[in-house]
Amino acid sequence: MSPKPTLLDRLLAPDGLRTWFQPIFDFSDGQARIRGAECLTRGLRGSNLESADVLFSYAREKRAEVVVDRTVVSRAVSAIEDLDEDLDYHLNVHASTLGLDPSFPEHLVAEGRKRGIAPSRITVEIVEATAHLDQATFSASVDSLREHGFTIALDDVGLGRSNYLMIYLTRPDVLKVDRFFVDQIGRDPLRHAVFVSIQRLGEELGARVIAEGVEREEDLEVLQDLGVQEFQGYLWSRPKPRESFLGELGSRSRVE
Amino acid sequence: MRWDAPMNGSVGERTDPPDPETSASLELLVVDDDEQILELLERYLSGLGCRVATAGEMEEAVALLENRRYDVVITDLGLTRFGRAEGVDVVTRARYRWPDLRIIVLTGIPDPQIREACFEAGADVFMRKPPSLPELAEAVFAVDRPAS
Numbered sequence: 240m241s242p243k244p245t246l247l248d249r250l251l252a253p254d255g256l257r258t259w260f261q262p263i264f265d266f267s268d269g270q271a272r273i274r275g276a277e278c279l280t281r282g283l284r285g286s287n288l289e290s291a292d293v294l295f296s297y298a299r300e301k302r303a304e305v306v307v308d309r310t311v312v313s314r315a316v317s318a319i320e321d322l323d324e325d326l327d328y329h330l331n332v333h334a335s336t337l338g339l340d341p342s343f344p345e346h347l348v349a350e351g352r353k354r355g356i357a358p359s360r361i362t363v364e365i366v367e368a369t370a371h372l373d374q375a376t377f378s379a380s381v382d383s384l385r386e387h388g389f390t391i392a393l394d395d396v397g398l399g400r401s402n403y404l405m406i407y408l409t410r411p412d413v414l415k416v417d418r419f420f421v422d423q424i425g426r427d428p429l430r431h432a433v434f435v436s437i438q439r440l441g442e443e444l445g446a447r448v449i450a451e452g453v454e455r456e457e458d459l460e461v462l463q464d465l466g467v468q469e470f471q472g473y474l475w476s477r478p479k480p481r482e483s484f485l486g487e488l489g490s491r492s493r494v495e
Numbered sequence: 496m497r498w499d500a501p502m503n504g505s506v507g508e509r510t511d512p513p514d515p516e517t518s519a520s521l522e523l524l525v526v527d528d529d530e531q532i533l534e535l536l537e538r539y540l541s542g543l544g545c546r547v548a549t550a551g552e553m554e555e556a557v558a559l560l561e562n563r564r565y566d567v568v569i570t571d572l573g574l575t576r577f578g579r580a581e582g583v584d585v586v587t588r589a590r591y592r593w594p595d596l597r598i599i600v601l602t603g604i605p606d607p608q609i610r611e612a613c614f615e616a617g618a619d620v621f622m623r624k625p626p627s628l629p630e631l632a633e634a635v636f637a638v639d640r641p642a643s
């Protein structure tokens with residue numbers, strides 16, 4: 240009798256990881272248009288790992304970050320295969336994975352090639368949750384991703400380990416400012432000051448800024464007054480399964 | 496506060512039901528690699544008004560504890576068939592993450608050294624498996640009372 244599959248086995252099975260989408264909006268011409276979407280992962284339906292935070296904590300505990308991140312991007316690339324070609328698709332990858340797996344960029348290129356998706360359509364959002372990072376391997380992996388033509392974003396900027404060191408090591412094309420500094424930005428001068436400092440840093444680095452977690456019209460107005468053009472948040476759309484996202488794409492105009 | 500629960504109970508004993516005002520708000524995490532025991536404890540404790548999450552692996556339990564606040568964790572000691580007491584790791588990580596959490600350890604291994612290791616790791620109550628359900632409920636709702 241074959242042994243009962245572990246939770247990790249079930250997670251890595253074809254239906255173990257699902258890709259959801261949350262649109263990223265561009266307001267550069269004054270109207271909300273979908274510029275791209277962040278691919279978000281949901282684990283086994285009905286399990287504790289359905290939640291992404293628990294899922295990735297579990298992967299770390301199992302020391303399976305690399306295989307899980309590899310599978311996550313494979314599933315995501317598969318999920319975007321026949322979606323709108325003009326949109327940017329953002330895939331999350333842990334910095335620790337890029338520090339552990341120097342061949343990760345080749346894996347992502349190969350997955351894209353199988354599905355006919357060029358690196359130019361993909362933004363790699365680098366996230367981090369662990370304290371230990373092999374900086375040399377990480378930097379080499381990021382360089383390789385960039386050389387292949389992927390856009391590099393740093394996620395959750397301002398919080399956790401998305402700090403100045405990560406900005407320095409990553410040299411991102413996009414800074415995604417964490418929701419903490421977006422929520423109630425109009426009422427809190429300190430959050431406002433931190434956001435502006437990140438925005439200025441983005442200008443210095445030539446990096447676009449995306450405000451994450453926008454939930455209030457009043458916050459949107461403040462951010463637009465600051466010159467921010469790209470947004471993501473519940474104000475427009477929650478993360479949703481592929482079919483629902485397709486429906487949303489159909490009902491909204493997009494950036495031409 | 497340490498408390499060795501009485502070990503002479505049997506499954507299915509009746510006792511006075513806990514106060515619903517107290518029990519309704521309790522969030523529990525039950526950790527065991529035996530699905531039948533998980534189901535039994537989930538059903539019983541849910542029936543007392545608790546909200547019960549379950550985990551079948553040490554790593555799953557730790558991942559939940561890293562991201563969720565619970566009032567009580569009930570963990571088995573041996574979470575694999577390899578003879579290690581992974582439950583001690585659950586206790587250690589749970590106590591580190593949530594200093595005020597109530598931790599109940601269940602075990603079929605009557606080893607005083609393991610029992611001591613559990614208390615040193617931060618367990619509040621140590622109970623033999625299978626536990627008397629009423630006594631488990633008592634430990635859940637009054638875990639930090641002094642030893643009697």
